[in-house]
């Protein structure tokens with residue numbers, strides 16, 4: 001299919017092959033229409049107000065290196081999991097899957113493709129240029145004995161991926177999505193995740209984003225939740241100079257519970273943006289959203305949390321909070337809650353704070369003999385810890401603690 | 413132990429301490445009384461090194477060192493302890509973890525080895541028993557959700573753990589019921605020795621039935637305006653502060 005785009009966008013897609021995946025035709029048309037006469041978004045556009053894309057437009061990606069399985073497996077975090085490795089064009093699938101779990105290339109499961117909303121040019125480009133991806137199905141009533149782990153290692157080049165998850169009725173699973181990159185590589189990856197969650201399924205997704213400075217990491221999550229399901233996405237951004245997460249959950253069945261949690265530890269020139277949307281379409285559902293971050297040096301964080309409560313979504317209980325601690329005068333956070341409520345019998349709350357550490361607490365700790373640095377560290381760790389309590393897996397938590405210790409010299 | 417001379421301190425351009433003199437020797441207990449707003453907590457905060465205050469004149473010598481020259485943490489490590497009038501709640505920071513860190517940073521400052529986990533836990537048990545602080549409170553987040561009285565007990569527990577040379581207790585008795593008052597006083601008395609000293613800030617002579625002061629001072633309008641034996645506290649309790657103001 002021929003796509004007409006202009007200027008920087010046109011340059012950006014040079015060398016990319018149009019997708020061969022069975023993406024629905026109507027979706028491809030929508031993507032093409034979206035891109036008509038579009039260029040790279042500027043800070044004038046609402047969703048990129050605080051994100052400068054010039055850096056991406058001008059970036060020269062390094063040649064994409066194909067890594068061997070031995071090299072890839074060094075990047076895994078969990079030793080005991082059903083692990084998929086993704087590196088450039090190659091996907092290595094696990095063998096010996098238990099009954100009830102299916103992991104295939106997405107081309108081998110074309111039924112998993114369906115229409116999904118996208119909000120920006122990158123979402124549209126993914127539809128038109130996605131190279132590959134996987135399809136994971138967990139059968140009805142299946143409780144996985146081990147987590148699924150997807151390890152994506154970026155080592156140069158530009159890639160679009162599309163992954164599909166289908167969780168059957170009453171299924172239970174934990175999914176770890178680990179994005180890493182080789183040292184000093186310049187690369188771009190935009191990954192679309194689609195989660196179809198059937199009735200009563202209980203699904204926890206943990207994203208551990210730990211890329212190098214030259215990598216641009218874009219994630220687009222689209223979830224559909226059915227009745228009485230429990231769905232959780234915990235996004236932990238440990239490193240990476242340019243990270244953008246665009247998460248949307250459509251709650252379509254009653255008595256569903258949604259948890260979106262995020263944590264980011266930023267320094268130097270890092271830019272991390274979390275855009276979230278929870279769309280409450282039906283009654284009696286609950287959502288809890290907690291994003292927390294610390295920003296040092298010249299780093300910038302963006303949080304944009306949309307919550308829709310539609311007319312029929314009576315008795316919705318939606319809670320959202322975003323709190324940040326700035327560790328330098330040059331760091332900045334732009335935090336924007338957006339609640340659109342069309343039902344009248346609902347409980348919704350939101351709060352957003354950005355500030356410095358509590359001076360009284362710092363003084364109290366120092367007055368007991370703690371150095372200013374130790375006191376600060378203790379307070380920052382305490383501030384971030386409640387998001388980490390969602391990570392119940394020891395290896396994952398140890399990894400996260402280790403990386404924070406490496407980068408910020410916090411002691412755990 | 414400590415010698416304060418002609419201390420002037422102000423905050424936001426407003427002078428609070430206006431030439432304060434006070435000397436406390438090792439082994440002594442001094443009580444400071446005085447009307448609300450006189451500057452008692454300001455004195456405590458200035459001694460502990462709160463940076464919001466500007467010291468415009470005067471000097472403080474603590475164990476031969478220029479106290480005002482030291483950062484807050486070094487004052488603590490040298491042996492100064494301030495029990496806060498309003499202890500701060502610090503969610504997420506565990507009481508014992510932070511005390512262990514405090515103890516070890518103090519030991520490192522004095523070139524001592526860190527305390528072993530076993531010895532530390534033994535110390536926690538001994539000192540929490542001293543002030544009858546529930547072991548559960550000792551391991552909870554610092555002061556979070558503690559009652560007023562529990563916060564004060566926790567201050568004395570921390571004091572016992574850190575074993576200071578000079579303790580400044582800022583209204584540790586307020587908010588305590590009769591039993592707690594006795595327990596906290598016992599805690600303070602148990603730590604009394606010829607090598608250390610305390611400054612007890614209070615509004616009530618009742619406390620001084622338990623902690624017998626060597627000297628009672630009246631702090632009024634930023635200065636020590638009267639000092640006397642422990643009977644002075646009784647007289648203040650009966651007559652209030654007006655007669656002192658009038659005699660100035």
Ligand SMILES: Nc1ncnc2c1ncn2[C@@H]1O[C@H](COP(=O)(O)OP(=O)(O)OP(=O)(O)O)[C@@H](O)[C@H]1O
Nearest residue numbers: 423424426428446447448449450451452453454455
């Ligand atoms: N940030 C500030 N700006 C201006 N004035 C202040 C500030 N902090 C304290 N003060 C003033 O300093 C004076 C002394 O306060 P301080 O807390 O030392 O009194 P105190 O003797 O401890 O009183 P109390 O018996 O009520 O505890 C008060 O008049 C108070 O209002």
Ligand SMILES: [Mg+2]
Nearest residue numbers: 452453454497
């Ligand atoms: Mg006071």
